[in-house]
Amino acid sequence: DADVTQTPRNRITKTGKRIMLECSQTKGHDRMYWYRQDPGLGLRLIYYSFDVKDINKGEISDGYSVSRQAQAKFSLSLESAIPNQTALYFCATSDLEDEQYFGPGTRLTVT
Amino acid sequence: GESVGLHLPTLSVQEGDNSIINCAYSNSASDYFIWYKQESGKGPQFIIDIRSNMDKRQGQRVTVLLNKTVKHLSLQIAATQPGDSAVYFCAENMNSGAGSYQLTFGKGTKLSVIP
Numbered sequence: 049d050a051d052v053t054q055t056p057r058n059r060i061t062k063t064g065k066r067i068m069l070e071c072s073q074t075k076g077h078d079r080m081y082w083y084r085q086d087p088g089l090g091l092r093l094i095y096y097s098f099d100v101k102d103i104n105k106g107e108i109s110d111g112y113s114v115s116r117q118a119q120a121k122f123s124l125s126l127e128s129a130i131p132n133q134t135a136l137y138f139c140a141t142s143d144l145e146d147e148q149y150f151g152p153g154t155r156l157t158v159t
Numbered sequence: 160g161e162s163v164g165l166h167l168p169t170l171s172v173q174e175g176d177n178s179i180i181n182c183a184y185s186n187s188a189s190d191y192f193i194w195y196k197q198e199s200g201k202g203p204q205f206i207i208d209i210r211s212n213m214d215k216r217q218g219q220r221v222t223v224l225l226n227k228t229v230k231h232l233s234l235q236i237a238a239t240q241p242g243d244s245a246v247y248f249c250a251e252n253m254n255s256g257a258g259s260y261q262l263t264f265g266k267g268t269k270l271s272v273i274p
Contacts, residue, residue: 083264087167088167088266089266090248090264090267091203091248091264092264093262096261106261138202138203140202147208148193148205150202150203150204151202152201152202153200153202
């Protein structure tokens with residue numbers, strides 16, 4: 049079984065809809081991250097959490113919110129989706145070590 | 160090569176040859192660097208890392224070189240195989256000293272292996 053799972057893997061939604069992307073991990077890591085990936089722009093950090101009570105904004109947090117429901121779960125919400133949020137979204141986890149382990153990604157299309 | 164901030168370059172290599180992927184980083188305070196491999200339809204996968212107190216680190220068929228003087232990082236892949244075809248990202252981590260740090264990713268280099 050995968051250490052980091054993301055649901056859904058693909059989602060098409062309309063402008064203005066609320067969307068939640070979910071991430072679960074079985075690695076026992078305290079730290080979790082959400083990134084978005086756009087062609088030619090690499091990975092950009094949206095939010096990160098170092099433990100259940102810790103939430104931090106990343107480089108591009110506007111238009112997004114997160115919830116750390118448990119050590120193993122970190123969800124990303126788009127309160128009112130817009131077309132320029134169409135992207136590939138990745139969840140990642142890490143321990144105190146710096147290496148981050150990534151999930152398989154969620155491809156989100158906002159029409 | 161790639162820089163944290165440039166277009167996605169492409170490198171084509173003959174199977175069996177060695178590959179060298181370059182990365183320039185801008186933050187001299189960065190103390191940890193990682194190379195990731197991303198295959199089509201998958202998430203990035205860790206390849207190798209290096210800390211700023213090292214110049215070179217070797218893994219299985221891969222070597223990372225760090226030149227702090229010119230802020231340059233490279234990934235060398237020996238005897239490149241078709242399975243090495245992917246996009247490769249470098250990432251740098253600046254430890255702010257407050258226990259909070261973030262990885263900053265480059266935009267990636269696409270490696271294509273010619274059979």
